[in-house]
Amino acid sequence: MCGAESPHPAAGDAGAPGSVALQSSRCQGEAAMDWGTVISSTLGAMWGLAVAMLVPHWWWLTPVIAAAVVLAWPARIPVRTNRYAPERTWRTFKFGLRRAVFERAGNRCEQHNLFGARCGSPAQEADHLWPFSRGGATVLGNGQALCQFHNRSKRASPPRWWELRYLLRGRRRYAPPGVEIEPWR
DSSP states (O other): OTTOOOSSOOTTOTTOHHHHHHHHHHHHHHHHHHHHHHHHHHHHHHHHHHHHHHGGGHHHHHHHHHHHHHHTOBOOOTTBOOTTOGGGSOSSOOHHHHHHHHHHHTTBOOOBOTTSOBOOSBOOEEEESSOGGGTBOOSGGGEEEEOHHHHHHHTTOOOBHHHHHHHHHHHHHHSOTTOOOSTTO
């Protein structure tokens, strides 16, 4: 009701300077309240539209969400050791152990994508399959050769079950005979 005259004007305030300030602050309050109503009704309508669009597709959204949860599940690898075990004295793969990790990988990055295709970049860094910060040992079975991009993107995350599956399947194909390929043996 901003700008409209009241049906019962008070006597003596029609031209008072205080009445204009009171009326303008009341008008701003009404405008803010109107914007709040507009925003809440718009968000409510958008939520209703999103639900109306997704409900007919529940039959394929449910398996997609379930697959995302399963793929995000971390693997269980018994390579973890005691924090003060002798094989944990070195954090990085050094000297002969680093060479052995690279030779087993054929000097290529061992990271696989969701479909099992191997990265084609040359290996630049030896990394722990099960992260050192989470108890992974610095042994050949827990090492993997990665390019710099995949090593940085992996950080300290444990491998997912499907990543382990593709890694072991790939190692059986490209690793030289007689080399340890499974991390837990």
